[in-house]
Amino acid sequence: MKNPSPRLAASLLFATALCPLPCFAHSSETDADARAEKAVAQMTEEEKLSLMQTELLARIPFDKQPKDIAIGVGYTPGVPRLGVPLLTESDASLGVANMGGFIRPKDGATALPSAMAMGSTWDPGLIEQGGRMMGGETRAKGFNVLLAGGVNLVREPRNGRNFEYFSEDPLLSGTLAGSSIRGIQSNNIVSTMKHYVLNAQETGRSFLNVNIDEAAMRESDLLAFEIANEIGQPGSVMCSYNKVNGVHSCENDFLLNTVLRHDWGFKGWVMSDWGGVHSVSVDKGLDQESGVRSLGESYFGKPLHDTLADGSIKPSDIDRSVTRIVRTMYKLGLADHPVSVGNPIDFEANGKVAQAIAEQGIVLLKNEGNLLPVAASARKIVVIGAHADVGVPSGGGSSQVWPAGGASLSLAIPGDAIYHRRLYMPSSPLQALREQFPDADVVYDDGTDPARAAEAAKGADIAIVFAEQFMAEGHDSLDLMLPDNQNGLIEAVAAANPKTVVVLETGGPVLMPWIDKVPxxxxxxxxxQRGGHAIARVLSGAVNPSGRLPVTFPSSVDQLPNPVLPGSDRITLKPGSDLYDMPTEQEPLNVTYPEGPDVGYRWFAKQDRKPLFAFGHGLSYTNFAMSAPKLSGMTARFTVSNTGSRGGASVAQLYLVSRAGKAERRLVGYQRVELAPGAKQSATITIEPRLLADWHNGGWWMPKGEYRFALGDDAQHLDREVSVKYAERSWKEVGGKQ
Structure with missing residues (x-):
């Protein structure tokens, strides 16, 4: 690994303190290199080629599936005679995935909150804890590769997979994703880092071509992956379906060889996304094709044999890829700590981890008149909508977890494959609220009839409307509106009861045409897994909300860089469903991002557009004050005080607001601070220097001049400014390509 920046070096030291040996019982670089070289030298050609493919187990007849291994989405047999272990892979990001509960019938795992919820915690230590838990369950179930580590930036808020990603900011996404990966791999298993790169929407993902210049990539999406790679040191990188500048990501020499391997020093292996291979691209940087059915039905099957025979691909190319795979097995301890199926899991303890993340990730967006927390004196509470009587929703697609204890509700998606379901986690907000308010009459209305729900809300001490948005892999939201007339439901209830609270259960940002009518x-x-409990505890005040938005909530789609979702004119809606069909092969869908490197809040700042809720926004049941920061070099010091009557946590956010006389808006550091009432604490933020720089002439470069910084409660409300003068700095001092 390249030498990390000061901030990331500190993060690595924190990891060692958080998870001491033997948690990080990985082999040394030298030992892994030597063992891999020796093993590969003894392999036959067929053994080498077998390591460059993963079988899609779901497509192998049951009577021909390998025995005594965990049944997931990918399997590579290994080379037993040389002690090279098999690889058995599970989908992931939010737990050990099991779409609809069908891949391994009813085999449950702890369902973590969405990555968007994790992003809202702004807490790398907590997310690493979640990663360790997730990796522990992965090992217990017999898997040694977890297809986790979603680092993609939220460029397109309508993207159906945004719930698998952390944020729109490269620093926040990189630090949290890297921490999750590091936690997963502490269990002597591999975590991927995905989807590399610019997989920002599902619409047309297999034929979408992103046109973007190198500097814009380096300063945004690639920087997020770079930081995650430095912190997490993933064993594998999964390349994405889309093209970048006319070349598929999985055969993109610039992305895989120049950036990933040469510039960042990545030593693991690159695997494709399932069906993401379009040529024999070993020389372009791809090491392993994922999800093939059998030899001869893939590019890394017979076509690879043929190119090896005719000399287009050299034996040394094969050796290089196989060595990367085997070396990673030794480096991360897969060979020395083999997995087995059916080990016990402490779901009670793991559920507490999931609940802690949910509680810390819930964001209080609005609280007029301090309506929340719900008064302990409340005697009638009406809960409405979104199946809140049975559980909380999950996103759909390959990351979906069948929860421990089973889903409380599983709904079919009309016209969709059997594996894709709308699942609800077994944690009822209604029941949890009854536990929080034992002396109140807590009643439920399903919200399907707005007039009936409004009537139920009349006269209640408080009405709580749950509103949901189902998002899934292969499905983008076209307008960011809540579906199924839930906006009408909210307006009807708010008109009937001025004390109405809305609880949003969404995959990402949504529009709120009713916002002025709801306090x-x-x-x-x-x-x-325990989301209902977390929500009830925040509503009751047992937990003081501390989440901060990891994405900008626009006031309308007209504020977005692309007001119309690219390719949405090609969508055909499925009958009776909010999902759609889209052919996998069409004329190329060329997408240009007008914001360039200025993703999310940076676009809003440069365009002087006021969002509905800004990146970093989040309220509390207490109040905080921060002193103006004092800068010394790349270090900012200040004091955070809790000036209210409740204990709580604040997230100090430091932004670059101008550089050499030019206005900027970049998050350059952050720190979560938890304080008792009346307490104060000194805080220190080490600035990530690449966020002060531009990518210029093949490396990072900082111009000389005055740099102004400001502490903020969010990206829009900034004060407590401080300035410092920096000399010009080249890439040698900042980091980057060597």
């Missing part, structure tokens, strides 16, 4: 709103995201 209190919380964003709970997809809250995971």
């Amino acid at each position: 209190a709103v919380i964003e709970a995201w997809y809250a995971g």
Whole structure:
């Protein structure tokens, strides 16, 4: 690994303190290199080629599936005679995935909250803890590769997979994703880092071509992956379906060889996304084709044999890829700590981890008149909508977890494959609220009839409307509106009862045409295994909300860089469904991002557009004050005080606001601070220097001049400014290509 920046070096030291040996019982670089070289030298050609493919187990007849291994999405047999272990892979990001509960019938795992909820915690240590838990369950179930580590930036808020990603900011996404990967791999298993790169929407993902210049990539999406790679040191990188500048990501020499391997020093292996291979691209940087059915039905089957025979691909190319795979097995301890199926899991303890993340990730967006927390004196509470009587929703697609204890509700998606379901986690907000308010009459209306729900809300001490948005792999939201007339439901209830709270359970940002009519709103995201308990505890005040938005909520789609979702004119809706069909092969869908490197809040700042809720926004049941920061070099010091009557946590956010006389808006550091009432604490933020720089002439470069910084409660509300003068700095001092 390249030498990390000061901030990331500190993060690596934190990891060692958080997870001491033997948690990080990995082999040394030298030992892994030597063992891999020796093993590969003894392999036959067929053994080498077998390591360059993973079988899609779901497509192998049951009677021909390998025995005594975990049944997931990918399997590579290994080379037993040389002690090279098999690889058995599970989908992931939010737990050990099991779409609809069908891949391994009813085999449950702890369902973490969505990555968007994790992003809202702004807490790398907590997310690493979640990664360790997730990796532990992966090992217990017999898998040694977890297809986790979603680092993609939220460029397109309508993207159906945004719930698998952390944020729109490269620093926040990189630090959190890297921490999750590091936690997963502490269990002597491999975590991927995905989807590399610019997989920002599902619409047309297999034929979408992103046109973007190198500097814009380096300063945004690639920087997020670079930081995650430095912190997490993933064993594998999964390349994405889309093209970048006319070349598929999985055969993109610039992305895989120049950036990933040469510039960043990545030593693991690159695997394709399932069906993401379009040529024999070993020389372009791809090492392993994922999800093939059998030899001869893939590019890394017979075509690879043929190119090896005719000399287009050299034996040394094969050796290089196989060595990367085997070396990673030794480096991360897969060979020395083999997995087995059916080990016990402490779901009670793991559920507490999931609940802690959910509680910390819930964002209080609005709280007029301090309506929340719900008064302990409340005697009638009406809960409405979104199946809140049974559980909390999850996102759909390959990351979906069948929860421990089973889903409380599983709904079919009309016209979709059997594996894709709308699942609800077994944690009922209704029941949890009854536990929080034992003396109140807590009643439920399903919200399908707005007039009936409004009537139920009349006269209640408080009405709580749960509103949901189902998002899934292969499905983008076209307008960011809540579906199924939920906006009408909210308006009807708010008209009937001025004390109405809206709880949003969404995959990402949504529009709120009713916002001026509702005094209190919380964003709970997809809250995971014990999400209902987390939501109820925040509503009751047992937990003081501390989440901060990891994405900007626009006021309308007209504020977005692309007001119309690219390719949405090609969508055909499925009958009776909010999902759609889209052919996998069409004329290329060329997408240009007008914002360039200025993703999310940076676009809003440069365009002087006021969002509905800004990146970093989040309220509390207490109040905080921060002193103006004092800068010394790349270090900012200041004091955070809790000036209210409740204990709580604040997230100090430091932004670059101008550089050499030019206005900027970049998050350059952050720190979560938890304080008792009346307490104060000194805080220190080490600035990530690449966020002060531009990618210029093949490396990072900082111009000389005055740099102004400001502490903020969010990206829009900034004060407590401080300035410092920096000399010009080249890439040698900042980091980057060597």
